[in-house]
Amino acid sequence: MSQRSFFDCSGWCRCCVGSSARPWRFSKTGTPLAPDTPLKPLIATFLNSAACNIAIRLTLASMIAMSVATALGMESPWWAAMAVWMIGQPPRGLLFERSLAQLIGTLVGAVAGALLVIAGSGSSAVSLAGLAAWIAVCCGVANAMRHQRAYGAALCGLSSAVIVALTLGTTLDPSTFAAARVLDNLIGVVSAVGVAIALGPPTSGPAIAGRARTVATQALTLIADALTEDSGRPLTREREFLLSLAAVEASAEDAVAGSIAGRRRLGEMNALFAFLLDLIVVARAIRSREASSQAPGHAGLMALREAFDASANVLTAEGVLDVEAIDAASRQLEASDPVLSPVLGEMRMLLARTARVYRRFSEGKGESAPQASRPHPEIAGLRLAMLRGAIAASVAGLAWLAIDWEPMRYLLLGTCIFTVLFSMVDEPAPAVRQIFLGGLAAAIPAVIWRLVVVPEVGDAWLSLLLAVPFVFIASLLQSRPATLVIGLAFNMLFAVMARPVDTSVSTLPPIVANEALLLAGIVLNYALYRWLLPMNPARRRMHLRASIRREISAISIRAGTPWAERHLARLRYLVFSLAVRSRGQVQQVEDALAALTLGHALFRLGEMQTADLAPLARDAVRETLRLACAPLDDPHRAGVILRECARRLGQADPQGNRPDGEQTTRIRWLLGLAAREFSEHAAMFTATGNPGRPAG
Template sequence: MKNLNGALRDPLVRATAFRLTLAAMIAMVVATGLGLENPWWAAMATWMIGQPPRGLLLERSVAQFVGTLLGAAAGVAIAFAGNPYLELTCLALWLAFCCGLANAMRHQRAYGAALAGLTASVVVTLTTGTGISPLNFACARVADTLIGIGASLAVGFLLQPRARSQSLSARSANVLANGLRLVGMALQEHQTDLIARESAFLSALAAISAGAEDAAAGSFRARRRLRPLNTMFASLLDLIVVARMIRKASESRSLTEQADLPALRAELERAADVLEQTGELAPLPALGVVERTAAAHAELKAILGTFAAELREVAQSHGALADPSLIVPTSRMRPQPDLTGLKRAMARGFLAIATSALVWTVTGWEAGRFLVLGASIFTVLFATLDQPLPLVRQGLIGGTVAALAAVAWRLDIVPFAELSWLSLLLALPLFCVASLLQASRATVFAGLTFNMFFAVMARPVDMLPSSPQTVVAGAAMLIVGVVISDFFYRWVLPMDVDRRRRHIETSIRREIAFVSLRAGTPWAERHLSRLRHLVLEMVMRARADTAVIGDAIAALSLGHIAMRLGQIVHQEAPAADGDDIARDCLRRLANPIEDPAGCGREILDSTQAGLPEKTASTIRLAHLMAGELVDHPRVFTSAAAA
């Protein structure tokens, strides 16, 4: 009730709820007028799409149609197997595939994958063992979806005000300016003094990166900016890491020799100020300082060269944001799916559907089809989420209330109403209240579940009489199906943010190992690009925990160190001792590390003895690597030892 009162007081929530209800009613009336057998499915399409901003509404509608079309085709193919046991086995496999796909994908692609699984389940469960033609039923669902999409788009584009949010370019410029200042600080200030600023900056960077695709939805021009934005963020990450490496490498030098770093910091801060004032990035003065410093200190030439290259990349990418016609190199952050989470999602999808299907086939209950349908809905819809349990709980509450309301509706209201339009009119207040809940972020799935479950069980425009046993059994089985889904998410194969983060850490260790194994080859850069993406994914789930964010930056630093060591081994001609040190470091990173702190101390001990001056660069990298292992042992501890 508290959430409902809050929704009623919020004008944006009220407006969204009005559009949701209007689109659903238009869809149901049109589908009824066209003589479709189950017109409430058209309304369900409008609730699934919702009323997001216009660009996102357009892309979600496309995903809804593509997912429904693929799911309908899969459902028909499965239903034509002819054997109920084979059909349900194939359905469980298809749901497992869709759960894995939804888990690996993001944004509207994940939504489309979930719809493909859900639609197939609807086709199979509601036609198996009946005289209903799977092909006709599937075609009707596609038609319902098209009607729902049309209603949602019409209402959204006619009644929804244009969003007035800060443009992606403006937000990225603000982040870039803050990033340049942070890079300047990282050149001089110790990590303990930087951690709070680094945490805030990287959290903002991760948030913009995660929301960039949705912000660009519906605009080809905005989508063309995603690649330069991706490249700019990757280069900013690298600049922060390289700046830390420069600071650590210069700590042993005299104050006189360090005098160039304050000058470089001043130029970076000046460039940030100009960027905020004019929107233009002028890196040349800072690059000039870098070149002078490299010329004066040969031992820093390689690492300063990397710094200059990253700064040029940032400038080029920023220019491409303003002018998308400029050519930007291949994306420097490659999405890497959580393979462990993907496998768990597939296993959860198969087991949940197989369990409910087994109960149906063993008992032979007619209402058992709703058991499978209920288990399918939430198992596949929430496969992509880090923290699904609170939403499953919302769905269970909304579904239970909807089931009770639907039973009362079929047994008491429908016989009294007699006319379909009167029944729909009487149901309107219920849809309005549920839409208010759906429009509120805190109760979105409670409202969505009520609308969907009530529509499919109450069938407000179907005036044919229903037996009490059929109505009660169908409603009960649908809810028990949701309970099965909840059971698998809660107890059998749980998922939450901490588990997802641990999976990401495992992937990070794997990518560092691959960078080390393939250092000095083109494949190493591919693995480093995956590592950058994983670092941002980890930061997103850090919840502003500075220790976790520090671990993430240390992981990227280790990736860069491995890249540089590989270049020394494969592209240069170091002294024999330096070559041995580099190979030893790469070997350690390529294998599981049970005691990172101990490994770091071993590296420090082995490089303390007097070695030729030619090995100074290699020893410096080895010391940097050892420092990261000693300071951040948790993230580098091998899975076997964790």
């Protein structure tokens, strides 16, 4: 068992920040059982040796960090412990990468924060305006990135917010304060890494090669099914394959963390997945022409299916991806129906690349792999993240300027920290709600600590020792995915508000004010994420669909140029992102595959428009590309137009001559393929979100 951070999420998974609702359990007779009370999981965690090991390591590392920072005379030593809790205790490779992201993000953010305060030259308004702009940039970058890169970008904004909020309008030197925060983080990172090396289990990430083999086997079986089964086929198989693909892709990033050779293999694995996705689309296209028993290549299609099944069986039994039988069957099908020649040629090319990449991947060779898909930021989500960051920081900053009350700096601190931290998550509202609960739970103990415990013991070291049970219990919660965020929030906010090693005298009003405004910043975040500028998986899918439509339009606009292939690679990435965010909704998966099928059809038509075509065929190709140059108000109508173009291509000219064979038949088939996707998945391609009514 390895302790994950919510920053490990790739954006679509709900392992750490998904719905907080607990599923119902059922008895053997089917009677619903009440969900567990919060106490039961906590007791179970106490009895779980792996969870206890994680909690002990987190507690020990945080206490070491705070002790070292205190011994070195650091002004706010609890920030060193906060670095430990943020990093967590993941497997060692991931720990090293996250620690590096923590240090780089903190360093860049500290420098930026100090510059913002200094550049303001005493003007709070200038510094706060600069902070709002910087937070917006960090939110956008974190939203566009994934894994530890996103975490590092978020740390840039978080560190800047700490520097500005706690030094602006004070006598503290921002440069000295920023340097101290970097040193605090360095102490925390060294403590976390040292404890992990001394007490943590050896690195044991998931068996990525074995899981990739399973996904490849699933893909071959799915392709075989897609070649022969009609629309009544069990669509859940496509969904399960894509979700399995997503699970491997998400865990692979963490599994290869800390390994240069692993990073190279990750590139090969991503290329493998892209080729498999393309093969599914090609199989769907072949089926659209040969599924009928009257089709010229129907018998060859059956042989091709059997070859894919046999290849899947060999891969399962021997771990070898043998595509020779598939290659031979595809050539037989091509001989039966030459119209399929370009598509079958593409299938053979994809199979050869897939086999080559799979062989390198399984053998662990660190060769470079072709970039079959291009990561492309989801522009609408990026803009929304930047807007949310700018609004949140501006609201908190303006409130501070307007009220001019010392504790208002904690409103700015709480608002900016959690705005930027959750800018990379698909569904941040549940996690922010858990942050609030953890902070609320920490508020009362923190007040008691400042007003009762610290005056009573009068010694910083004894106070720190007495805080160990609180930290350990919260670390236990942090070791469980369901309560990770609550435990993390309790530890961090208890450290900031209780300040266990600070023996200075405190009074009730400022303590309560600081805590209330820190929690108010979290509430402001929740309002933004939940109601004002919401982000959830449904909105993320909506934004991805818009990005997919833009890439399809770009393929049409740049048809026949090298840029079209680049946009097709981007389309692959976006389609994969949409499919893995389907959350079991079969229609979402079907729409995603339909978009990639349409992209391939348009790409092929774009290549053909430069050939020596008959005028009618050239006009049909240009009309298709023109229709797809922009999102459609009525995709059904576009489907009708394309079918009519295909029908006209099949008619004899006024002199009674039949149109040229293979080239025209191929164009007619591609037009029919595009028309089918427009009509059957109209909601995917409409500009307004209203698919309209079927025409005719």
